[in-house]
Amino acid sequence: MSEVGGQDRLHVAIIMDGNGRWAAGRGLPRTAGHRAGADAVQRVVEAAPALGITTLTLFAFSSDNWRRPHDEVVGLMSLLRRYLRAELARLVDNGVRLTVIGRRDRLPDGLGEEITEAERRSALGARLHLRIAIDYSARDAIASAAAAWREERPPTREEFRRLLENAGQTPNPGNRGQTPIPAGQTPNPGNRGQTPIPDVDLLIRTSGEKRLSDFLLWECAYAELCFVDALWPDFGAADMRAALADFHQRERRYGGLGDSKQLTAAE
Numbered sequence: 517m518s519e520v521g522g523q524d525r526l527h528v529a530i531i532m533d534g535n536g537r538w539a540a541g542r543g544l545p546r547t548a549g550h551r552a553g554a555d556a557v558q559r560v561v562e563a564a565p566a567l568g569i570t571t572l573t574l575f576a577f578s579s580d581n582w583r584r585p586h587d588e589v590v591g592l593m594s595l596l597r598r599y600l601r602a603e604l605a606r607l608v609d610n611g612v613r614l615t616v617i618g619r620r621d622r623l624p625d626g627l628g629e630e631i632t633e634a635e636r637r638s639a640l641g642a643r644l645h646l647r648i649a650i651d652y653s654a655r656d657a658i659a660s661a662a663a664a665w666r667e668e669r670p671p672t673r674e675e676f677r678r679l680l681e682n683a684g685q686t687p688n689p690g691n692r693g694q695t696p697i698p699a700g701q702t703p704n705p706g707n708r709g710q711t712p713i714p715d716v717d718l719l720i721r722t723s724g725e726k727r728l729s730d731f732l733l734w735e736c737a738y739a740e741l742c743f744v745d746a747l748w749p750d751f752g753a754a755d756m757r758a759a760l761a762d763f764h765q766r767e768r769r770y771g772g773l774g775d776s777k778q779l780t781a782a783e
Contacts, residue, residue, distance in 0.1 A: 526760075527571040529716045529732055529739070530560070534723030534747030547591040552749035554599055561612065563753035564644055567760055571645045571714060575731045579619065579653035593624050596650065600634050611643030618652030647713075654733040657683040674712075680734055681713055715739070718763045720756075722748045740766055 532553055539549030557574060564572050577592060584592075607614055615635050620628040631650075661679035665671050671679065716732055716739040724745045728736065742759045744751070 524568040525570045525714075526568050526717045527573070527714045527735075528564070528569050528756075528760075529573040529575070529719045529736065531575045531719070531721040531725075531729060531731055532556070532748040532751075533721055533725055535749060537723065538747040538749040546588055547595075549749060550588075550592055550595055554595055556749050556751050557599070558603065559752045560756055561607075561644070561646055562610075563756055567753075567756060569644065571647065573617075573647040573649060573716070573732065575649045575652070575729070577618075577650045577652070578730060579651050579656060580730070582622070582651075593627060597624075597627055597630060600630050604634050604637060607646065608638050608641065611641045612638060613641030613645045614638045614648070615645070616648050616650055617657075618650045619656075620651070622651055645713075649731065652731070654730045658734060676734075677712060718742060718759065720744065720759050722746055722751050738768070738770055740768065 535549035535553040536546045537549070538552060539546050542548075560574075561572065576596065581592075582589065604614070616631045620631065623631075657680055660683040661676060664679050664683070665676075713735070716736045718741075719728075719732070719736050719739045720742045721727075722744055724743065726743045732739075740763050742762060744755060744759065746755055
């Protein structure tokens with residue numbers, strides 16, 4: 517039983533929004549907000565297992581974020597590299613398995629290889645599966661998964677789920693700048709041969725914005741949504757506990773009538 521009550525083995529996804537506004541409110545450059553956001557990542561990752569979370573997916577960089585100013589993008593990629601180098605040993609020691617979803621062919625030189633090595637070293641982590649979405653687009657992932665299906669019949673939901681998990685594109689460095697290799701030929705190895713990723717139970721977005729921003733659209737089909745006003749750098753374990761406490765008060769019907777109404781109807 518988790519410390520907030522209710523079910524264990526939750527998949528929580530977070531759209532980490534508000535770094536820039538946090539920095540602007542303090543007269544700091546946006547890069548300072550992203551660094552503070554990395555500290556929030558550490559707090560949430562450390563708190564997650566005790567809260568019944570076994571899968572945590574964080575939206576770090578969308579495919580549309582390449583439109584950001586060049587200096588900001590460079591800073592974000594450098595921050596990711598520093599996070600991998602500084603936190604990997606701690607993740608491994610704490611039983612955290614790290615995988616990255618999204619494209620890798622557009623990442624800076626060497627970063628894709630560092631991600632692959634981090635995934636390899638943390639592969640046996642069983643306490644928490646931390647998934648970081650980088651250069652990720654749910655619509656692109658769905659399109660890639662559909663293109664990878666080769667049968668005449670439509671795929672089952674479970675088959676399509678598997679296609680989605682392998683929809684990340686990881687071409688070799690020699691393909692940089694060329695047309696991405698089709699998803700079915702070079703799947704993201706992050707979850708190959710592992711237990712299927714469960715659907716998202718709770719999606720949290722910080723900073724008061726209320727939209728999904730092309731994040732895990734298939735996986736969030738029955739997710740509960742929680743929009744909080746806190747900016748991401750201010751988000752911590754207490755905010756996560758509050759979001760989960762609210763989540764556990766909700767009745768999840770999955771298209772049915774709910775347990776109490778179904779019992780009444782059966783009588």
